[in-house]
Amino acid sequence: MTELSQLRRPSLRVALGALALATLAAFAAPRPALAAEQPETVCIQCHGSLPDKLGAPVKLWRTSIHAENGISCNACHGGDPKDAADAMNRSRGFLGAPKETDIPAFCGRCHPGVLKDYLASAHGKRLGQGGPTCFTCHSNHAIQKASLTLINEKSCTRCHSFERARAIRDAMLQTEGYIVNIDARIKGFQAQGVDTDRLGKGLFATRNRFHTLFHDVNVTRVKAESTQINVELAKLDQDLKVIEEARAKRKTVGAFVIAGALLLAGLFHLMKKTFD
Amino acid sequence: MENDGRRKFLGVCLAGATAAAAAAAAYPVFRYLAPRSDALGAKKLEFAVSDLPEGEAKFFEYAGSSAVLVKTSAGAVVALSAVCTHLGCIVQWEKDKQDFLCPCHGGRYSPDGAVTAGPPPRPLAKIPFTVENGKITVG
Amino acid sequence: MGLFKRLYDWIDLRIGAREIVKKELTGYLLPRNINEWYSLGSVLLVIFALQVLTGMLLMVYYVPDAEKAFKSVTFIMNDLPYGWLIRLCHAVGSNMMVAVLLLHMLSTLTMGSFKKPRELNWVTGFILFTLVQGISLTGYLLPWSQLSFWATTVATNSAAAIPVVGPYLVEFLRGGKLVGPPTLGRFFAMHVAVIPVIIAATIGAHLFLLKRTGISTPPFGPQEASPPAPASSYHYESHPGGIPFFPNYALQDLTSICVYFAVFLAVVFYAPNLLFTPDAFVPANPFQTPAHIKPEWYFLANYQTLKIFPSELLGLSVQAAAMTFLALLPFVDRSPQRNPLKRPLFLACTIGGILLWIGLTIWGHFS
Numbered sequence: 125m126t127e128l129s130q131l132r133r134p135s136l137r138v139a140l141g142a143l144a145l146a147t148l149a150a151f152a153a154p155r156p157a158l159a160a161e162q163p164e165t166v167c168i169q170c171h172g173s174l175p176d177k178l179g180a181p182v183k184l185w186r187t188s189i190h191a192e193n194g195i196s197c198n199a200c201h202g203g204d205p206k207d208a209a210d211a212m213n214r215s216r217g218f219l220g221a222p223k224e225t226d227i228p229a230f231c232g233r234c235h236p237g238v239l240k241d242y243l244a245s246a247h248g249k250r251l252g253q254g255g256p257t258c259f260t261c262h263s264n265h266a267i268q269k270a271s272l273t274l275i276n277e278k279s280c281t282r283c284h285s286f287e288r289a290r291a292i293r294d295a296m297l298q299t300e301g302y303i304v305n306i307d308a309r310i311k312g313f314q315a316q317g318v319d320t321d322r323l324g325k326g327l328f329a330t331r332n333r334f335h336t337l338f339h340d341v342n343v344t345r346v347k348a349e350s351t352q353i354n355v356e357l358a359k360l361d362q363d364l365k366v367i368e369e370a371r372a373k374r375k376t377v378g379a380f381v382i383a384g385a386l387l388l389a390g391l392f393h394l395m396k397k398t399f400d
Numbered sequence: 401m402e403n404d405g406r407r408k409f410l411g412v413c414l415a416g417a418t419a420a421a422a423a424a425a426a427y428p429v430f431r432y433l434a435p436r437s438d439a440l441g442a443k444k445l446e447f448a449v450s451d452l453p454e455g456e457a458k459f460f461e462y463a464g465s466s467a468v469l470v471k472t473s474a475g476a477v478v479a480l481s482a483v484c485t486h487l488g489c490i491v492q493w494e495k496d497k498q499d500f501l502c503p504c505h506g507g508r509y510s511p512d513g514a515v516t517a518g519p520p521p522r523p524l525a526k527i528p529f530t531v532e533n534g535k536i537t538v539g
Numbered sequence: 540m541g542l543f544k545r546l547y548d549w550i551d552l553r554i555g556a557r558e559i560v561k562k563e564l565t566g567y568l569l570p571r572n573i574n575e576w577y578s579l580g581s582v583l584l585v586i587f588a589l590q591v592l593t594g595m596l597l598m599v600y601y602v603p604d605a606e607k608a609f610k611s612v613t614f615i616m617n618d619l620p621y622g623w624l625i626r627l628c629h630a631v632g633s634n635m636m637v638a639v640l641l642l643h644m645l646s647t648l649t650m651g652s653f654k655k656p657r658e659l660n661w662v663t664g665f666i667l668f669t670l671v672q673g674i675s676l677t678g679y680l681l682p683w684s685q686l687s688f689w690a691t692t693v694a695t696n697s698a699a700a701i702p703v704v705g706p707y708l709v710e711f712l713r714g715g716k717l718v719g720p721p722t723l724g725r726f727f728a729m730h731v732a733v734i735p736v737i738i739a740a741t742i743g744a745h746l747f748l749l750k751r752t753g754i755s756t757p758p759f760g761p762q763e764a765s766p767p768a769p770a771s772s773y774h775y776e777s778h779p780g781g782i783p784f785f786p787n788y789a790l791q792d793l794t795s796i797c798v799y800f801a802v803f804l805a806v807v808f809y810a811p812n813l814l815f816t817p818d819a820f821v822p823a824n825p826f827q828t829p830a831h832i833k834p835e836w837y838f839l840a841n842y843q844t845l846k847i848f849p850s851e852l853l854g855l856s857v858q859a860a861a862m863t864f865l866a867l868l869p870f871v872d873r874s875p876q877r878n879p880l881k882r883p884l885f886l887a888c889t890i891g892g893i894l895l896w897i898g899l900t901i902w903g904h905f906s
Contacts, residue, residue, distance in 0.1 A: 392414065392797060434620075
């Protein structure tokens with residue numbers, strides 16, 4: 125075939141080679157990111173490859189909300205996250221695994237409001253005497269975003285009947301539903317480019333205040349403060365409604381604009397036919 | 401020819417539709433580029449009376465341009481635009497002479513904004529303000 | 540109307556406008572069996588013009604500084620009147636540009652319009668295709684979101700597989716070892732100045748070649764009884780007895796453009812999230828790679844190809860070979876036959892290639 129024999133010509137070969145190189149350089153094709161681009165603490169780097177009991181926390185932690193927010197082992201257990209030699213050095217702040225009675229203080233370093241409510245509550249007063257610690261309901265490494273599902277029959281009946289747990293859960297149900305609804309709408313808007321910073325922060329603060337309430341395990345208090353929290357949520361709801369209305373308006377205008385474009389297309393087409 | 405009539409009709413329709421489309425496209429672009437006045441409008445500003453010593457002037461931004469608060473040696477407080485009425489330069493407060501001097505062409509104003517010398521055609525614009533409980537509210 | 544005629548006469552006296560109109564518009568004859576696919580070129584011109592216009596409008600408020608870029612885009616989307624519309628038009632428009640470009644390539648490929656004497660048209664068109672990929676890639680980084688940052692990291696990483704110069708090339712592209720503020724600076728310059736100018740110049744060349752050679756006749760219908768004998772000297776392919784470009788085919792162009800706008804606006808108003816993942820609205824964090832970072836749909840086939848081959852260099856070379864083959868197609872497929880139904884090998888390869896690309900894209904999306 126004459127075409128293929130052309131390939132023997134040196135000028136064509138040079139051109140082919142140059143074009144290939146140029147295409148290679150200009151052609152950006154992605155591939156999965158290198159693990160080295162993402163700095164991990166030395167804790168994860170070492171324990172991640174250890175077997176059984178020593179490595180299991182890493183897998184659990186990876187599913188947690190702490191991991192999602194970049195909070196690694198040293199945030200709770202102390203130690204140096206960058207230097208493997210000093211990672212577990214007590215003089216560098218390493219705390220090891222806490223004893224049962226030390227658990228609330230351990231978590232309370234970052235969650236002081238919850239600690240305060242817990243210590244004043246019926247649960248907290250039984251610390252060290254069979255009462256629950258943070259770990260009892262929240263687990264330690266695979267900690268999930270707090271929600272009302274933590275108050276369930278299986279968990280609470282380990283120590284007592286479900287009646288009182290049910291009472292407090294029912295008191296929190298409506299508000300929690302409101303929060304979940306607002307959260308979903310905010311997330312939906314964020315995925316559309318709406319600036320949800322202020323709303324998101326407002327909800328975060330309100331949600332934390334509300335969830336902290338539980339740790340007092342006091343139904344009366346929950347009911348009383350829920351009213352105030354609902355007022356704040358209603359404000360957020362109103363702001364979201366304004367955005368939703370504006371969005372709906374955009375869609376209506378969009379319908380007219382698209383209809384206009386189709387009308388123009390039709391008119392041009394008919395005009396063309398008069399010339400055929 | 402039947403076609404001619406049709407063509408004329410379609411031509412008119414097209415002209416109208418295209419004009420509407422052009423307007424519909426131009427309006428958002430105009431709104432997008434137009435300078436925004438709502439954010440810079442009548443935002444009130446507050447100052448503490450103690451922040452303003454006697455015989456001194458305080459410059460700040462108000463309604464998108466320069467303004468100045470002056471406490472004269474007589475103790476009176478005045479709020480003025482600091483934009484010279486001649487060609488728009490910002491006037492300076494002269495503590496020793498207790499008046500305003502424009503550095504561009506030497507226009508001079510008294511502490512309450514009246515022109516005392518130089519080319520400015522009008523006095524400095526006054527800005528409304530109130531004094532209450534040791535606080536000056538401009539705007 | 541008297542005023543318009545007087546104005547026209549005034550201009551005609553100075554530049555011979557009537558002659559130009561006769562030559563380029565009313566007297567510019569196109570083949571009788573011309574079809575709608577031929578209007579995709581003018582649709583692309585309009586898309587490009589709209590991208591330039593919306594791009595310029597965005598530049599009024601966008602700040603190309605790593606600290607401020609994301610906030611400026613948020614400002615445009617939320618606080619500026621119709622800022623969301625300008626931004627969405629630009630983002631959706633870039634994807635439409637690639638889609639319509641692929642359709643345009645497909646139609647010229649199928650109708651054999653890349654063959655002699657139009658090889659240069661195909662080559663300039665292919666250069667435009669590469670430039671459009673480049674401008675899409677550089678533009679993607681500018682909002683400085685998690686998606687922007689990490690997609691660019693992944694994309695620039697691939698150059699590292701090139702032997703010898705690879706790692707240095709990556710650093711040169713990024714302006715540093717990792718994607719960062721220097722990358723934003725050079726990508727911004729490329730995106731708003733360098734590449735648009737080169738695209739405009741290449742479009743000029745592409746259109747010049749088109750006008751100089753003459754528009755091709757679709758290879759369907761009675762005309763294609765026998766392929767024309769190859770000429771040994773330059774000749775312009777005229778179409779005596781054909782239909783005039785103005786007003787006949789100009790109206791077809793306008794119809795296609797309006798249909799495009801209907802589709803384009805439908806996406807802008809009703810499905811803008813087709814092209815944005817939630818990561819597109821989270822500011823870039825160099826220390827946290829989000830899960831499931833994927834490139835834009837038109838790069839998914841390349842992404843998947845690289846994942847298939849165990850060696851990155853092999854994966855890149857395979858793609859480079861495919862692209863080179865496509866670029867030099869007019870020099871490989873030299874038969875004068877243009878009707879696709881009479882070129883079974885070509886048709887099989889084309890359909891096979893398209894299915895492969897679609898398959899890889901879908902696989903890339905789900906992998």
